[in-house]
Amino acid sequence: MKAWRELYALLPRVIDFIPRATEGDGVDITRVLALVVVGKGACDAKNLPMLEELAKLLGGTIGCSRRVVESGLLPYTRQVGQTGRTVVPKLYIGVAVSGAVQHLVGMQGADKIIAINTDRQAPLVQIADYALIGDYLEIVPRLIKGLEERIKNFKGSKK
Ligand SMILES: Cc1cc2nc3c(=O)[nH]c(=O)nc-3n(C[C@H](O)[C@H](O)[C@H](O)COP(=O)(O)OP(=O)(O)OC[C@H]3O[C@@H](n4cnc5c(N)ncnc54)[C@H](O)[C@@H]3O)c2cc1C
Structure with a gap:
């Protein structure tokens, strides 16, 4: 019995479940080339479409800080950082993100x-x-x- 208890103590224990990257709204922020990251200072449902528009023009998507997840504006699958996702995009734009160490990692x-x-x-x-x-x-x-103008000029030069 004692031996069994000792063996059991050595087994790994599940301490938490982290949802898969594509759960939630189905977007995997770890695979995008451009990420526009919403911080607490821009955590406002009214202005979110503007940030989504910026991300779309860059061919990317929206991520966020933990404080934005905590506020309920965006789901956990969008969170960048120590307790969120590690991202390696070509371009990261932090909009009103302070850059706490847990985010920077x-x-x-x-x-x-x-x-x-x-x-x-x-x-x-x-x-x-x-x-x-x-x-x-x-x-x-x-x-x-500025981006819209550049895209328009680029399309014009291809005609
Ligand atoms: C154990 C632990 C794990 C954590 N894990 C994570 C994690 O995975 N990811 C994460 O992000 N955080 C994590 N955090 C939280 C982290 O410590 C910070 O609290 C969080 O990252 C701060 O989010 P923020 O930058 O959006 O908000 P804030 O720190 O509040 O910064 C808001 C910024 O917006 C700017 N601002 C305000 N208004 C405007 C405006 N109109 N225009 C432009 N700028 C403006 C301000 O100057 C400020 O710099 C963790 C904390 C702990 C203790």
């Missing part, structure tokens, strides 16, 4: 990192390849307009 492998933040001292701004300092509500519409 999940995205530092991205090829190019862009931070949009009002706070130039935010950790994500410090490690970003490019930082756009200001209110995302002013910056993102300008990015979308």
Whole structure:
């Protein structure tokens, strides 16, 4: 009996179940080339379509920080970081993401990192390849307009 108990103590125990990457809304953020990541400062259902539009123009999708999952705006499968997904996109754009260490460990492998933040001292701004300092509500519409123009010009040059 004692031997059995000792053997049992050596067996691995299930301590938690983590949903598969494609569960939830069916999108696997670990496989996309461009990721627009929503932070707490941009956690607003009214403005989410604008961020989705930016992601779509870049051929990517939306991810988020844990605080956005906690708020209920996006599902856990979209969470980047230590207790979420590790992502390695070609382009990561953090929109109003502060860049807490638990977030950074999940995205530092991205090829190019862009931070949009009002706070130039935010950790994500410090490690970003490019930082756009200001209110995302002013910056993102300008990015979308610029991308739309470039796409239009590119299509025009192909005719
Ligand atoms: C055990 C543990 C595990 C964790 N795991 C994870 C994890 O996997 N992933 C994760 O993300 N977090 C994780 N966290 C939480 C983490 O510590 C942070 O709390 C979280 O990442 C912060 O999210 P945030 O950057 O969206 O929000 P905040 O830290 O609140 O940052 C919001 C940012 O938005 C900026 N901002 C506000 N308004 C605007 C605006 N109008 N325009 C532009 N910028 C604006 C602010 O300057 C600020 O930098 C974990 C924490 C613990 C303790």
